[in-house]
Amino acid sequence: MNTTDPDARYERDGYLVRLAERLREHGLAADRIEATVADLAAHLDECATEDAEGEFGPVDEFARQLAPGAGGAPEAPPEQVEVWRWTADTYVDEELLNRFGDEGWEVERVDALGRFVSHRDAARAQRWEYRRELVTRGREGIDERLAPDGWEPCGTWVVYAWFKRPRAASLGPAARVESPPPVPERSRFLSRKFYGLLAALAVLLVALAVAVAVDDGEASSGLGFVAGALAGAAAGAGAMVAVAAALRTRRRRRPT
Template sequence: MGDNGVRDAYFTDLAARLRERGVTEERITATIDDLATYLSESGTDPEEEFGPAADFARRLCADDEAAGDAASAPASGTWKWTADIFIDQQRLNEFGAQGWEVETVDKNGMFVSRRDPERPQRWEYRREVVRPARRAALAESLAPDGWEPCGTWWYYAYFKRPLAASVGPKAEVDSPPPAPRARLFLSGRYYLLAACTIILLVLAAVVIGWMLDSVTPIEILDYAAGAVVGAAVAFAVGLWVILRNRDS
């Protein structure tokens, strides 16, 4: 049986075990999708990574059963989220303090994070701007201080390290909060930048209009209105793409 066959058999067994524990079909599908994505990126065997399906299903449901709220956290212990560049480091360290470890940054710019359901540890993060050709050298220079790569997005490289290396047992999270329901975090500066972009487009349309002798004031207003609408549509489409892909 090939790798895909082994994974399919494992996920079929896991789905049956979760179904026996009363997990909804929607959550089972989302859980299997998250786990399949993780395994495709890591290239590991499902049983080696997660343990026997029966034991894994029990662990997945343990926190929900104890809390009495099946919707309080992702069934798989995996949470995907993103933030704009103005607050991504702040959010990374905020969630790292809650025990979330970033495994990678996916193709949609989402931080794929996991938290140990039994003994979650605090993590800290940093972001560096680096050309792809320099990433390996940068990672090598940061390694002596305990930093390891955990994902890249364009020219941004993200690094993580466990706080246990510096603070010992205090790095363990005693009472981790549930995973946030939100997956998209945008700052005030992001919205301000979008507003300034629209204003600059309007001003550019006005200036270009005045420079063209054949353009009347009414046509200038038309250019300005078109620029506003175009920028607003572009902003809305970009935001829609982020929201649409946040669960993918």
């Protein structure tokens, strides 16, 4: 790293100080601001440059990229905001979230049907990255553990929680999507592994039905078993949706 030019170093550090002030004005938490500035300083060191503005662009614009939708950031006109709801199984959801995040899609939440509710500013699309966490025993401590690295929650579903963060902190101006692709025509993405699991369950169900029918000596017993199993599966899925919706309602009503 070049440290022979104190004026350049002063300009670089001054840029980061001003950036921290702008992020604070936009309402970002202090720990997230500290982590973001540290990451940017490390990036400048790796690039062996002191020209922070040349690397990241004007400080005010860069602050808005790092804190989209925060206080003071301009909102896009309604006609420029694209909304897309889609779903995927857990074999491919994280991969697809990051693929679509690179196209500028930001997930707002996961709805009661398990769909990712996403939006994108067509005129100022920014890249996002995502990660999924298992929360079988609650999510206590997960938010706090991930927040210093810039991760913020963007949805939960039964035993999973998803987190997002803008890629501007690591990519700088390159995080902007200059020519966003069209809104995908599909809204459901199910993997071969998922269909294979369904096929295996179907085979198992048929085998159990045959076993029941042979044991009772009546084909109707096997058919009854299949019908009961399907009804039970449907009821169980409905109950999971109801429980998930109830938990979300309870969290929204819980006093802060």
